[in-house]
Amino acid sequence: MCSRNDQDDGLMEEKPKPLWTEVCQKCSAAKPVIQILQIKHAYCRDCFLAHVNHKFRSTLGKSKMMRPSDVVMAAFSGSVKSHVLLHLLHAGFSEKSHKRFLFKTQVLYIDEGAVLGLPLSDRSANLRLVAEMSEQYGFSAYFTSLSCQHDNQGLVCVPLNKDSALSVNVEFEAELNNLIANISSLTAKEDMLKQLRQQVLLRAAKELKCNKIFTAESSTDLAIHILTDVSLGRGAQMHHDVSFCDDRDEEVKILRPLLELSSKEIAFYSVYFKLSSVFIPSLCSKAQCDSSIHNLSKKFVMELMENFPSTVSTVFRTGEKLGSSSSTSVRGDQEDVCILCQVRLVGTAAPCSSSQATEFSRLISSLGPSGFDNNSLTCLPPTDDTFLGQSSCCGPSQNSETCCVKADVSGKCGSGQDMLTLSDVEKLCCYGCRLIVHDVKTVSGLPANIIETARIRKGLQSMRDSIKDFLL
């Protein structure tokens, strides 16, 4: 049957005719220069810039989250959108009296050059450019490196100014490069980098005593994130990645004040203010567009924007409706969160679910008709994200060799007690992060702090197992 059309497709809005008018729709005086999609009106330069500024302020305002005592860390990569974020913040601090922002702002730049294999001279040059750009706004700025996650103790943020020099810890950078080289697929590499970046941001914010982080994602970026997250099996945590506020961390909230602006609006804003930017390549911009899930999602959204311009706002609005339902927003202790992305692990997966089905496929493919007991079907253990208790060993594994070799018939890992294995780490991960770990070749390449946490949690778990009969 034509199964795909069981539900009607409806009619997607195709490219609307531009509503180009003789005069600006707002002030009816000047000549329009830009057409804003969501409003479908042509605006003149001044009205457009005011509109962007207003969107930014209203996003912050209606969230009702900003307090005068807040110290905000603005993540600054030197990209167009992050420069626009600084510019808008600066505008907010330059306002008169009651309109002025009362919170305080610091700027953080993360050097990722090591992962991209950029020569040190390029990285130093980028650092200087970034320093100049942030200095013109008078914010106090800091920088750190992505490799700092391999440093288990000590401070990681260095003040950033024109005279700052990039000091490279060769050992940590080698570890970081080793970690990335240790991951077999570009998709998992990018996903790991994203998690690392997030961790560095949070760590730096705590060190700089900031309680909020501003990042510069546009609505276009978030539409891409939604499709990426869905494809990476991260549906449960998608709302953290695409809504205004990511409150996974207890102390520091990550806010996205540009999320109601499209990439087009941001680009025009930077052009009108002649904002400079530094092009810093990323893993994905170096590779072919069909080489990772992140790149494919981006390409897909860009193509849709061509043919169905309303897509971005529709997808973005889908994201707005996602969120934690009250039942799951209750905080548990630190042991119930994913070791990589800090999402809460909830053991609510139904016995009939995608993850159970994949696990079952893997189990019976390796057991075969002679090794599988048909009666065990009725008493298959329900699987869940937490992997607590008796659940079987492999998640959505690609390389069962690394994990299931020692599996006995019940599907449990027969791994040693002291040795930390990849499957141990996997058990502490959410569904999406397990997909990353599956593409990791050896456990030793993981960042020191992750290995450390995994050891502690594994130890606690085995202690709990040994005393569980006596606990009341």
Next chain:
Amino acid sequence: MLCAVYEWVTLLVLFDIWWRKRPVSPVFAFDFSSTVSIRTEMPVSCSSKCGKRAILKRPKTGDALCKECFFWAFETEVHNTIVQGNLFNRGDTVAIAASGGKDSTVLAYVLKVLNERHDYGLNLVLLSIDEGITGYRDDSLETVKQNRDDYEMPLKILSYDELFGWTMDAIVAQIGRKNNCTFCGVFRRQALDRGATQLGVNCVATGHNADDLAETVLMNILRGDIARLQRCTSIITASESEGSIPRVKPLKYTYEKEIVMYAYFKRLVYFSTECVFAPNAYRGHARAFLKDLEKIRPSVIMDIIHSGESLQVKDDVKLPVRTQCSRCGSVSSQELCKACVLLEGLNRGLPKLGIGKSSLANRAREQQDAGKKKITNCDF
């Protein structure tokens, strides 16, 4: 499949020509496009250590299996889904929505096998819908009749013509070649419900596979349809209103490629040709996207379904309340169900009525009603 893998149109056109000139005896047809994972190089031994040579690599897990182990694994997984999802009760009469395509053919075959092997005690019947598409449905119905004879199941055929007074050919003649699939899909849903009621079955089993589901999750995100997004991954569409018959998807976690492999190695007869009406361009984009994703990470289909299953919707987001259509009584979130709106549009000569936004539809309807008062001799 009404809208099968569209990039293989050329192949299928060739096939279509051959089909028309085919000998009268039933022929075997399979989809060449999806058998790419069958290994031809070095001999690999079966992952289950049965000692035999593997003949295929499973797209879902990457395991290499021999033919026997694959058949067993495929069937056992469907059995697992049926048991874990509590799809059937002993003694149920189950209508299999049969189109003659690979999904429903494999579904009918596997349900028959499992019903006997595990003694489900089910009474299986085939239910087919004749949309009235010349050169497509009349041929595929022959395949369904072949299934009926091969699997010894009773077959009920219901046509759009007798249910709605319109064949798809007639609808296309009126509305042109755009949005055909909207009509087709909405009417089929309704037709299956009515057919199931007429047959007095306990539930309808459809051939939706994992690829279909993942695609639907993506489509609902692109459409911003949060209610459907939440609903679309459920294995049983619960009968929320009285009188509507639950739908179940036993192949929900089965990859399309494995369905083709199964049909191929079992030499099952199925009808494989493209729906003569092109699918909506938007859905075409989503499908191409999914295929590209799958090339990068084959587990992505299960990963997307997992995402769909674990999505969380804010407490304060209002989801449309589902009630009954005031005209025909089927489940609907609107006063009139989609099928009734579309039908009204066709009968009024305003085919666009059900396609756009409902506010626009109301306006069109009002305009026509207003016009009718002036020109009283306008009859329907």
